[in-house]
Structure formats: structure tokens, C-alpha cells
Amino acid sequence: MNLSLLLQMAAEAAPERIGLVCDGRRWTYGALLTAARGAAASIAASGCGHVALLDESSEAAPIALFGAALAGVPYVPLNYRLADLDLAALLERIAPAYLIGDADRIGRLSPEGGHRIWRREEFVSEAQARPDTRAAEDTDAADGIAVQLFTSGTTAAPKAALLRHGNLLSYILGTVEFGSAEEREAALVSVPPYHIAGISALLSSIYSMRRIVLLTAFDPDAWLTLAAAERATHAFLVPTMLGRIIARLDAGAPPDLAALQAIAYGGGRMPAELIERALALFPATGFTNAYGLTETSSTVALLGPEDHRAAYASADPAIRARLGSVGRPLPTVQIEIRDEEGKPLPAGERGEIYVRGEQVCGEYRERSALDPQGWFPTRDAGWLDAEGFLFLAGRADDVIVRGGENISPGEIEDVLMSHPAIADAAAVAVPSTEWGETVGIAVVARPGSAAPSEDELRALIRNRLRSSRVPERIAVLDALPYNEMGKLLRREIRKIFTR
Amino acid sequence: MKAGTRLKSIVCDTEVMVIRGADVVVECGGAPMAEIRPPAREAIDPARASGTLIGKRYVDAAGTVELLCVKPGQGSLSIGGVALQVKEAKPLPASD
Structure with missing residues (x-):
């Protein structure tokens, strides 16, 4: 060919x-x-x-x-x-x-x-x-x-x-x-x-x-x-x-x-x-x-x-949420969500996205990343809903490991983004002698709004998620750093907290 | 007949690329197709001259063989005398 x-x-x-x-x-x-x-x-x-x-x-x-x-x-x-x-x-x-x-x-x-x-x-x-x-x-x-x-x-x-x-x-x-x-x-x-x-x-x-x-x-x-x-x-x-x-x-x-x-x-x-x-x-x-x-x-x-259009017009939150999904696999592609041991996870559970198909190369000049069955670990985290719609949840490498507990930045970011005064938000790992890593967040206030106070942000996270998700470090920025293709540069945010 | 192999008609201009192969002989216009086209054309079987269309995929009933027409011609495709069918396309929205 x-x-x-x-x-x-x-x-x-x-x-x-x-x-x-x-x-x-x-x-x-x-x-x-x-x-x-x-x-x-x-x-x-x-x-x-x-x-x-x-x-x-x-x-x-x-x-x-x-x-x-x-x-x-x-x-x-x-x-x-x-x-x-x-x-x-x-x-x-x-x-x-x-x-x-x-x-x-x-x-x-x-x-x-x-x-x-x-x-x-x-x-x-x-x-x-x-x-x-x-x-x-x-x-x-x-x-x-x-x-x-x-x-x-x-x-x-x-x-x-x-x-x-x-x-x-x-x-x-x-x-x-x-x-x-x-x-x-x-x-x-x-x-x-x-x-x-x-x-x-x-x-x-x-x-x-x-x-x-x-x-x-x-x-x-x-x-x-x-x-x-x-x-x-x-x-x-x-x-x-x-x-x-x-x-x-x-x-x-x-x-x-x-x-x-x-x-x-x-x-x-x-x-x-x-x-x-x-x-x-x-x-x-x-x-x-x-x-x-x-x-x-x-x-x-x-x-x-x-x-x-169906998601945009729907009053059902589960269908409306699909506006934030990346849809379903191509007919020629298989997708699985797996846990850290490589075991497939059921719908609704977050893990690493694996992909298989003839279009998947999974190959680098240095080595092939495919497993023996031809699956490619994307290093992207995500989950599938009951009807097979795929939702992304950041890079697997972006997971924050606090005292042995895995925290996905996406769950914290979703809660932060629900605040009316916040235009953009990111959660990253911050080195910690006590926990190994803890949560740091960077937020951008909406034009014309003042950024919420640190106490308010911590209360928001504590009330909606577990206490381990509450950020130890908080930075208010004018804008989050993105590359020219719109990818969030988390390493740049991490630098703010390690200075 | 490996995927990627190109087969040429010996009776017309038709060329196909094998998408999915099996150990079979594909005919075009009633004559076996070949990887190298002979210098002289054979005669086309008028009963197998409904033509091939560029870009269409042709499959056998069992779905074991799939061919992509990369050059059209007057002959029609068959395996063991049984005509191949055009595979219905499932349209996907443009994504890039």
C-alpha cells in the first residue's frame, strides 16, 4: 500500500x-x-x-x-x-x-x-x-x-x-x-x-x-x-x-x-x-x-x-453532558478503559484509554508501545458512558497522587468551572514532603468579576468533593498557558508552585 | 492475495487493490486478473461487462474478500463466476 x-x-x-x-x-x-x-x-x-x-x-x-x-x-x-x-x-x-x-x-x-x-x-x-x-x-x-x-x-x-x-x-x-x-x-x-x-x-x-x-x-x-x-x-x-x-x-x-x-x-x-x-x-x-x-x-x-444538536436541545443532564464528550469510536476502531493493572473497566469508571485498529501505529523510532494484543495505551485518562460515549479526563500522567490516592485534575477543574466568576481553571500536582504530592490550582477570573477568595475556593471543593481534593496552593492568573494548538501547558503551571 | 496487492484486468482498464484477501482467483470481464498486465488484451465476456467504478469497494457474499477499484473499466468483477457486489458505504461526518 x-x-x-x-x-x-x-x-x-x-x-x-x-x-x-x-x-x-x-x-x-x-x-x-x-x-x-x-x-x-x-x-x-x-x-x-x-x-x-x-x-x-x-x-x-x-x-x-x-x-x-x-x-x-x-x-x-x-x-x-x-x-x-x-x-x-x-x-x-x-x-x-x-x-x-x-x-x-x-x-x-x-x-x-x-x-x-x-x-x-x-x-x-x-x-x-x-x-x-x-x-x-x-x-x-x-x-x-x-x-x-x-x-x-x-x-x-x-x-x-x-x-x-x-x-x-x-x-x-x-x-x-x-x-x-x-x-x-x-x-x-x-x-x-x-x-x-x-x-x-x-x-x-x-x-x-x-x-x-x-x-x-x-x-x-x-x-x-x-x-x-x-x-x-x-x-x-x-x-x-x-x-x-x-x-x-x-x-x-x-x-x-x-x-x-x-x-x-x-x-x-x-x-x-x-x-x-x-x-x-x-x-x-x-x-x-x-x-x-x-x-x-x-x-x-x-x-x-x-x-x-440532540445534546444541546436535551433537558436530560446525562444527554446534555455529551456535548462535553468526544463521541463514539469509529466503526474500524476499538476502545477500552483499563485500570493501572491493565484490566478492562466497566462503563462509568475512569481509567486509561486503550485503542486498537489498523490505523493505530503505536510505534516510535525507538520502540513500539503496542501490547501483545495490539492495544495502544494512549496515556489519556477517560471513561465511557452507558451508551459508549467517550469522555476525556486529562492525561494519565497528570494524575495527582496524594498519599497514595489518585486524583484526576479534571474532577477538580469541573467543580471550579461551575463557579460563575471563574473563566478557566487547572489543577496540578505540587510536591509535598508530607503527602508526596498535593493539589495546586490556578484560576482565571471572568472579565468584570473578582476572583473568589482562597477560602471560598477551598470551601467549594470541600463541599463538592472529598477533603483530599482541597487545594493546598492557589494561584490567580490573567490567563492559563496554552500552546498554539490549544493544549494546556500543565508543566508551566507546576513551575509556579515550585518556584 | 495479500492486502495491498494490485490486480489488473487482462480484458479492460480495471485495476483493483486488495483490502482484504483470501486464497481465491478474482476475475474481471470473465478472465482471471493478474498482477502484471499482459501486452495484448484478451476478449471481454459480454455477459460480464457491466463495468467497474473508481473508488467503489467490491465484496463477495461471505465478506472474506474486499477489493477497492483504483482504475475503472468495462469488465465486471467475479470470483468463481459469482459476481461481486458493491459494498454499501456508511457515511461518517468529516472529522479533519
Whole structure:
């Protein structure tokens, strides 16, 4: 199996149809395939062992992705927001690489890497001009590495997750019907190219033949302008992006978003208030919450548009609560909740989320994380309700262990968020000589409200949860630290309490 | 017949990729499909010429074989003379 099959089929079915729009330039499926073949010839001639992209989104991303697949070389999109020191270490790990993007920075950080370095425009011209004289196809049988993604590495050096052609193809073939998009449909893609969602968006849009509209880097005004100009029908957003777009709409930006029929979101916790606001603001738009990880080739569970509207309209608290769930597993994926000994837990009980399916790689350059039965421990905590809806409860590593008792930050955060004066809250472990760890909380007051007193916060927790959950340390912040994908940086909060 | 194998029709343009395989011979247009297409085309069986559609999945009644059509053609697919059926798609909302 080879990922390039997806683009080959789109180009076979409709070579003249527009498949990609970026910076005003329009690419047909035929032109994209020709460029991917040229890129493959260029990559193969370089002899490099990796194809890496250090750049914002552009047509260079799909051309490099499919070109690398055709050449049988792993594609490694890199996070251009990394600090020099961290990026230099990653460049060393993939040397010598065929590198596309910020040539000056690469040259400065990895002068001895033996890399073949291309600026974006140089690479695209090379790909378009170079004839592919290599024998086509017949790369199907091997199941090599299609994409290598470095994890964010919050505790140790980033791990290199390996996604094989078979993993990514299983995901696309199992979830997308070929050519199912109408010709007017357009997917606005604004997630960065180094994120799994940025890769899966390219693959699923090409296979469904939904025109990709690429936003080079996210900005709420640029997003609104492009969505209106290209009459985008679909979009994927992380919660922070959706929040910033809604803030612009509330401030009076009046774009024409009548074409927008579907918004998918994921990649971080969606505040209940934000999704409710979005459902009210876009009454005709279908919302889909997608849960997935790099190691699972993107989505493994989803909460679809009907689930959203049913939960939003329901007076039953158990159904209403599903607005905060990530829905049910894909038909091609199995999910189990297990305790610390690895034993499966019944519905309603919190534990670690395990995932199994052909799209799950669970494999790193260093080792495989799969158990002998093929289950991948996600390190995410969560539980299933009686009807199989999955609820997330933070990272398993974020559990606070106080005197041998496991405390999930989520249960404390949920109680804090119920206070009318609190806009955002996080609970973290604080080192303690007496207990090993105790609870520290950081809260953000709602605009126009004063933060509740420490006594009030402690009383709130004590009355709703057990006394072991009562925070020892409390910090009031202007905002909680998030990364650009909307992930809460708990380590930054922990630092506040260990200073 | 391993998953990932590509089979080509010897009577038309049809190509399929094996999604789920079994130890069987797949025919297209009445003739066995091959991994390497012969230089000359064989004649198509007019009784097996209703055509293949790109992107459709074809399955046998037992569900042991599943093929994805990656190039369409005039022949139709069968195993042991029994026509394969198009697998009904269960639509999922776009999630990325």
C-alpha cells in the first residue's frame, strides 16, 4: 500500500478538477500529481533518507508528502515554532535530509548535516519541471514509513512517531468515501502542516475530492476572509481557533459564512460555554468533535452533528453532558478503559484509554508501545458512558497522587468551572514532603468579576468533593498557558508552585 | 492475495487493490486478473461487462474478500463466476 494511491485516484477520476487553492494559486488534481511525481524523482536522486518541511502551510506540503510517498522516503514535517536548540537536535536526528522551507535557519542550525536544502518556491519549481522517469507504481506491496512526526516531548526528548502507509490508508479508506464531495465543496485547512490533523486534512480532502483551501498560518481575520471568499463548506479548528473566530464575530466582523455547513474540532479541551455559543451562532452548521492522536493516524472517536444538536436541545443532564464528550469510536476502531493493572473497566469508571485498529501505529523510532494484543495505551485518562460515549479526563500522567490516592485534575477543574466568576481553571500536582504530592490550582477570573477568595475556593471543593481534593496552593492568573494548538501547558503551571 | 496487492484486468482498464484477501482467483470481464498486465488484451465476456467504478469497494457474499477499484473499466468483477457486489458505504461526518 502507498499513500500516493489517494492522489492518483483523484487525478484519474478528474484530472482537471481544482484540488487545492493556496495564496490565490489553483492546482488541479492532475497538476498536483505531476508535481508529486517530479518531487519523487528529485527526492530519489538526492539519496536523502528523510524529506522534511520547515515551513508554514502551502502547496509544498502536499507535493512533498505525496512526493516522499512515491519515492518511498519518510516525510517529516517539523514544527517551525520550536526553539533553535530543540530544532537543531531534530535536524541532526534526520540528517541527511531533503529539506524544504526556511533555508537560512536550516543552514545556520545544521551546517554539517549534509542536507539538500530548498526554499519553498525552488522546491515547487523543481517538482513541476522535473520529469519522473522512474517506473510508476509497484511500491504498493511494501508497508514502509509514510510520515514521521516528532511528539511535543514535554518530559523528555521528543519521540519520533512512525506512521506507515498502511496505518494512514486504513484510516482514510475506513472513514472517507472516494469522490463523495460535490464540486462546490471546499475545506478550509488552517492547522499547521506538522500536526497530524494537518496531514489527515490533506489526505481525506483529496480522497473525498473536496477542494482544499490552505491558510498559510492561522489568524482569525484571515480565516474569516478566506472562508467567505472561497465559500468554504468545511473547516477543522482547534478550540482556541474557534474561540478567536467567535471573538471577532462578537466584535462585529460580518463575513458571509452561509456556505459553511460543517465545522470539525479537536486537539484540545473544548470549553462547554464556547461550543454552546458556537451552536447558537451557527444554527445551520454541523459540528463534529474528533478525538485522535498522532499515534492513531488522527481521529479514533467522534461526536457527530446529530449528537451535538440532540445534546444541546436535551433537558436530560446525562444527554446534555455529551456535548462535553468526544463521541463514539469509529466503526474500524476499538476502545477500552483499563485500570493501572491493565484490566478492562466497566462503563462509568475512569481509567486509561486503550485503542486498537489498523490505523493505530503505536510505534516510535525507538520502540513500539503496542501490547501483545495490539492495544495502544494512549496515556489519556477517560471513561465511557452507558451508551459508549467517550469522555476525556486529562492525561494519565497528570494524575495527582496524594498519599497514595489518585486524583484526576479534571474532577477538580469541573467543580471550579461551575463557579460563575471563574473563566478557566487547572489543577496540578505540587510536591509535598508530607503527602508526596498535593493539589495546586490556578484560576482565571471572568472579565468584570473578582476572583473568589482562597477560602471560598477551598470551601467549594470541600463541599463538592472529598477533603483530599482541597487545594493546598492557589494561584490567580490573567490567563492559563496554552500552546498554539490549544493544549494546556500543565508543566508551566507546576513551575509556579515550585518556584 | 495479500492486502495491498494490485490486480489488473487482462480484458479492460480495471485495476483493483486488495483490502482484504483470501486464497481465491478474482476475475474481471470473465478472465482471471493478474498482477502484471499482459501486452495484448484478451476478449471481454459480454455477459460480464457491466463495468467497474473508481473508488467503489467490491465484496463477495461471505465478506472474506474486499477489493477497492483504483482504475475503472468495462469488465465486471467475479470470483468463481459469482459476481461481486458493491459494498454499501456508511457515511461518517468529516472529522479533519
